[in-house]
Amino acid sequence: MAYRTELEARVAKKTTKAIADFGMIEPGDRIMVGLSGGKDSWALLQILDVLRRRAPISFSLVAVNVDSGYKEYKHELLARTCEERGWEYHSEHTNIGILIEDILDTDQTPCSLCARLRRGVLYRIAKQVGATKIALGHHTDDFIETLLLNLFFGGSLKAMPAKLVSDNGEHVVIPPLVYVGADEARLYTKECALPIIGCCCPACGDLGLQRQRAKKLIMELEIEHPGVKNSMLKALSNVAPRHLLDTRLNPPAALRALATAT
Numbered sequence: 001m002a003y004r005t006e007l008e009a010r011v012a013k014k015t016t017k018a019i020a021d022f023g024m025i026e027p028g029d030r031i032m033v034g035l036s037g038g039k040d041s042w043a044l045l046q047i048l049d050v051l052r053r054r055a056p057i058s059f060s061l062v063a064v065n066v067d068s069g070y071k072e073y074k075h076e077l078l079a080r081t082c083e084e085r086g087w088e089y090h091s092e093h094t095n096i097g098i099l100i101e102d103i104l105d106t107d108q109t110p111c112s113l114c115a116r117l118r119r120g121v122l123y124r125i126a127k128q129v130g131a132t133k134i135a136l137g138h139h140t141d142d143f144i145e146t147l148l149l150n151l152f153f154g155g156s157l158k159a160m161p162a163k164l165v166s167d168n169g170e171h172v173v174i175p176p177l178v179y180v181g182a183d184e185a186r187l188y189t190k191e192c193a194l195p196i197i198g199c200c201c202p203a204c205g206d207l208g209l210q211r212q213r214a215k216k217l218i219m220e221l222e223i224e225h226p227g228v229k230n231s232m233l234k235a236l237s238n239v240a241p242r243h244l245l246d247t248r249l250n251p252p253a254a255l256r257a258l259a260t261a262t
Contacts, residue, residue: 008050011188014179015047022162024174025133027057032131034122035063035089037078037197040137043185044177045087046192048135062088062129066118074197081195092125123171138175141182141218144232148214157244159236181229 003009019025033045045063052059063082067075075091082089094117126134138160147159164173177185189196221228241249 003050005191007184007188007191008047011043011047011180011184012050014184015176016051018162018176018178019051022174024135024163024176025055025057025059027059029059029132030130031059031061031133031135032122032126032129033061033063033135034118034137035065035078035082036137037065037074037195038137039186039189039196040139040177040182042189042192042194042196043180044135044137046188046194048176049085049087060088062090062131064122064125064129065089065091066121066125067091067093074195077195078197090125090129092121094121119173123166126171132172134171134173136173136175137177137185139177139180139182139185140229140233141215142175143178143236144218144229145211145214147232147236148217149210152214153210157246179233 003012025031031048033041033048035041035045045061048061052061065075065078079089079091122134125131143159150156150158160175162175162178165171166173218229218232244250
């Protein structure tokens with residue numbers, strides 16, 4: 001079965017490589033896709049469905065939406081789109097929006113807190129639907145932005161894992177779009193005529209000054225030096241521990257012994 005377009009073939013190739021590189025999907029897996037209605041989650045669900053039909057192994061998909069409780073959210077459009085395309089769909093209604101308004105300080109952006117609360121709901125729903133893996137639509141740009149945010153403002157050299165195991169060990173979260181850029185996800189969603197649905201949060205898009213600066217910096221660098229994003233992503237899998245200052249990786253005693261031996 002041939003891919004429908006060149007773009008789909010490219011997205012499929014990158015997604016397949018990520019799945020193979022990190023062993024994200026195994027025979028018999030039931031993959032729960034976190035579906036917000038944004039471009040990234042739509043692109044993820046669509047390409048996993050394409051790959052499911054072609055894969056040499058058997059796995060199933062179920063789309064799960066965590067509704068934050070905003071009245072304007074287009075639940076019906078999300079459900080109808082999944083039904084029309086034959087995708088199993090489950091929606092969980094919550095009061096996360098109201099909860100955030102009650103506990104968040106006025107000078108804070110709600111996105112990170114919202115993400116944590118929604119993740120907790122996804123973990124609970126994963127048990128109900130029998131999911132063995134939870135797939136989220138994090139793409140190349142998310143990984144690079146997280147790397148820069150931690151480097152510039154967090155004092156740590158880390159990004160996001162290819163497999164995140166929950167603290168209790170019961171859930172595995174995977175990002176099959178890690179090699180797919182944000183622009184590719186946007187174009188693929190548009191090409192597939194999938195409706196992009198906003199979350200309806202009043203602060204949607206208010207990412208905070210730090211993340212906005214990281215986004216702008218990456219965009220400027222990519223324009224000036226095409227390919228820099230791929231280089232930064234490659235750096236995450238090409239680490240030289242001996243050239244870092246972390247004494248947990250390079251204990252002083254081990255370094256002294258090495259120096260004496262040479």
